Amino acid sequence: DVHGAANDHGAKRPRIEDRTDYSRWRMRDDESRQTWHYLESDDELKAWPQTAADKYFLGLPLDLPDLPPAKTPLDSVRNGLEFFEKLQLPSGHWGCEYGGPMFLLPGLVIAWYVTKTPIPWYFATEIKNYLFARAHPEDGGWGLHIEGESTVFGTSLNYIVLRLVGVEADHPKMVKARAILHKLGGGTHAPHWAKFWMSTLGVAKWDIVNPVPPELWLLPDWVPFAPWRWWIHMRQVFLAMSYIWSKRWQAEETDTIRSLRKELFVEDWDTIDWAGHRNTISEVDNYHPKSWVLNTINWVLVKVYNPYIRPNALANRAEAWVSKLVEMEDENTDYADLAPVNGVMNFVVCYVRDGPDAVSVQRHRERVQEFLWVKEEGMLCNGTNGVQCWDTAFAIQAVMDTGLAEDPRWRPMLMKALQYLDSQQMRDNVKDQDKCYRQQRKGGWAFSNKDQGYAVSDCISEALKSVIILQKTPGFPTLLDDQRIFDAIDTLLTYQHPDGSCASYEPARAGEWMEMLNAAEVFGRIMVEYPYPECTTAVVTALSLFNKHWPKYRSNDIKRFVKAAVSWIKTAQKPDGSWYGSWGICHTYAGMFALESLSSIGETYENSEQSKRGCEFFLSKQREDGGWSESYKACETGQYVEHASGSQVVMTAWALIGLMKAKCPDIEAIKKGIKLIMERQQPNGEWLQEAIEGVFNKSCMISYPNYKFAFPIKALGMFAQKYPDEKVL
Numbered sequence: 001d002v003h004g005a006a007n008d009h010g011a012k013r014p015r016i017e018d019r020t021d022y023s024r025w026r027m028r029d030d031e032s033r034q035t036w037h038y039l040e041s042d043d044e045l046k047a048w049p050q051t052a053a054d055k056y057f058l059g060l061p062l063d064l065p066d067l068p069p070a071k072t073p074l075d076s077v078r079n080g081l082e083f084f085e086k087l088q089l090p091s092g093h094w095g096c097e098y099g100g101p102m103f104l105l106p107g108l109v110i111a112w113y114v115t116k117t118p119i120p121w122y123f124a125t126e127i128k129n130y131l132f133a134r135a136h137p138e139d140g141g142w143g144l145h146i147e148g149e150s151t152v153f154g155t156s157l158n159y160i161v162l163r164l165v166g167v168e169a170d171h172p173k174m175v176k177a178r179a180i181l182h183k184l185g186g187g188t189h190a191p192h193w194a195k196f197w198m199s200t201l202g203v204a205k206w207d208i209v210n211p212v213p214p215e216l217w218l219l220p221d222w223v224p225f226a227p228w229r230w231w232i233h234m235r236q237v238f239l240a241m242s243y244i245w246s247k248r249w250q251a252e253e254t255d256t257i258r259s260l261r262k263e264l265f266v267e268d269w270d271t272i273d274w275a276g277h278r279n280t281i282s283e284v285d286n287y288h289p290k291s292w293v294l295n296t297i298n299w300v301l302v303k304v305y306n307p308y309i310r311p312n313a314l315a316n317r318a319e320a321w322v323s324k325l326v327e328m329e330d331e332n333t334d335y336a337d338l339a340p341v342n343g344v345m346n347f348v349v350c351y352v353r354d355g356p357d358a359v360s361v362q363r364h365r366e367r368v369q370e371f372l373w374v375k376e377e378g379m380l381c382n383g384t385n386g387v388q389c390w391d392t393a394f395a396i397q398a399v400m401d402t403g404l405a406e407d408p409r410w411r412p413m414l415m416k417a418l419q420y421l422d423s424q425q426m427r428d429n430v431k432d433q434d435k436c437y438r439q440q441r442k443g444g445w446a447f448s449n450k451d452q453g454y455a456v457s458d459c460i461s462e463a464l465k466s467v468i469i470l471q472k473t474p475g476f477p478t479l480l481d482d483q484r485i486f487d488a489i490d491t492l493l494t495y496q497h498p499d500g501s502c503a504s505y506e507p508a509r510a511g512e513w514m515e516m517l518n519a520a521e522v523f524g525r526i527m528v529e530y531p532y533p534e535c536t537t538a539v540v541t542a543l544s545l546f547n548k549h550w551p552k553y554r555s556n557d558i559k560r561f562v563k564a565a566v567s568w569i570k571t572a573q574k575p576d577g578s579w580y581g582s583w584g585i586c587h588t589y590a591g592m593f594a595l596e597s598l599s600s601i602g603e604t605y606e607n608s609e610q611s612k613r614g615c616e617f618f619l620s621k622q623r624e625d626g627g628w629s630e631s632y633k634a635c636e637t638g639q640y641v642e643h644a645s646g647s648q649v650v651m652t653a654w655a656l657i658g659l660m661k662a663k664c665p666d667i668e669a670i671k672k673g674i675k676l677i678m679e680r681q682q683p684n685g686e687w688l689q690e691a692i693e694g695v696f697n698k699s700c701m702i703s704y705p706n707y708k709f710a711f712p713i714k715a716l717g718m719f720a721q722k723y724p725d726e727k728v729l
């Protein structure tokens, strides 16, 4: 693939084309390790035909026949499943694009570049196409996420990507992007992470980067702000970053790098006061301004500690320990790593530490491929190495709620899905769990797959629920014996906070005050774990379901857990009856989970004040056409706001599921919503993509394309089960 590769180390001219031939792309599903391949030879093309799923992901026509028009919700379910089944991948899971954030691809491409990894022309070409397609329609810049306004973070980094993959600086789109970048202040106004990447690349000098001292990792564990207490994503990013920062390592200079120095900055590069711009940041990027505490610490580090005190021996010890922790992360995940931010940084660490030809570097090179995805707009970087376990769990639950699980028509699909979850359960804790500060995970599931291997409270819950309901359905085998189910329960039971709530990867290890050390500027609430209604409610539903089937196993622990969790869920309800959701948009997403969990312990509209108020909140937000349409803006502001483009299928399904789980008596309202979902279904059974569905860190949106299948199917199916005689159309 080096042939025609886009990079200018050595003599090769970057090659970049208008577009690639979409009939040549294939997604390989190697036990749910997803990689995209471009088949250049016709022999390969013959040997490896494009599947329906490939075509769907690529936006190519599927040429499916129209299905018999749905007259009832159950017809509509069958048509939806007919389509959704075609997207199930060979290993039994569902996958999809998982884009949205616009700061992931830059890390990956910069990591490729600084490690002299050739970028094949077809990757370079489609990366260019994606970024051009996603440039802000008016100013030509890029934001934090695909729906956001242009920022220095998004624009400087994605501009760099385009140059590294071979786009010329005088391309009209680059000229336009530069104009908005300069208008926002240019590279000196970038937030911390962008300054880090620019310095690693050698486009900026390290003095512009606020300190990332590896010494913090030498603090004893009892220290209240020791990094092991931070939210796992922050500490893993900080870890790798601190190694590179401490070494002030920079990539080898190239023509492109020299040229970027001229392009990215408003100031003349040679005269920039680098240290003086450590805290410079453009207004639009500054979502979470640094605290005075952090500014003071940074000042002491820069002015006093680093130049006069920092003992070499201590720096070396810190680097060595950080390096060891990086190694453990790589080993525990077989180089897949937690997510694409720390994954690509670990890649650079290995290159710096182990040299260009090391096995570790080679393995990272292979593994980062799993973050990439190709869709009709081009190539992007997913938020994780996939959505495998999560989306598969929801797919199973959707079918279960339609009552079709025993229908032989869907058995092969469900069998494969069950086998998939069977294969992905984590059977052991990670090696030296305490030494690398990992949470117990035995019996759990990750969001993506077992390779990544980070259990999450709600991912365990959703997967476990799916396994239990399927295994308890006549006609399905018991692949996971009782002990494996108990392992999952044991791990789930470790997730509760004293106040009854649950967080995501681990129970919180420090309080909200830690946000004072939030150096990233562009995200809010990232430094520690928080209690999340969605996670807490998912655990409650899983424990309740488990307890019905195994009433004896740890029943007192479960009773206590559920009781405390439910009372926390009730306190988390806002006066208007809603719950704030942190991982999906927003009150609609959280409301569905909350109402489902209340109903799992027998609390519904009739007998529970909280359930009733939750329903009333939903009913008050239903639109004239029967749908719901919450916008991502709600995540930023905490207030329910409607999306400009009207009712959304996914939002509508979430609200309806909540209402039906809560046994809301207003059948007419529910019917109106069901009708909208049915009318939006296409003749081939699919639903089309509408507005973005997910969110993280309050400010960054992320796509969940399979939600438009799983949740409408589930809502329609639940309706068909509950009201078999109601006419909708």
Ligand code: LAN
Residues within 6 Å of the ligand: 233, 234, 237, 339, 340, 341, 383, 384, 390, 447, 456, 458, 459, 504, 523, 534, 535, 583, 695, 696, 697, 702
């Ligand atoms: C995810 C995706 C899944 C999500 C749910 C399971 C839906 C949630 O209920 C718990 C948290 C979790 C696991 C989650 C955490 C943060 C992730 C991994 C992401 C939103 C996907 C991308 C994001 C990750 C942090 C992106 C990298 C960005 C940094 C700021 C490091």
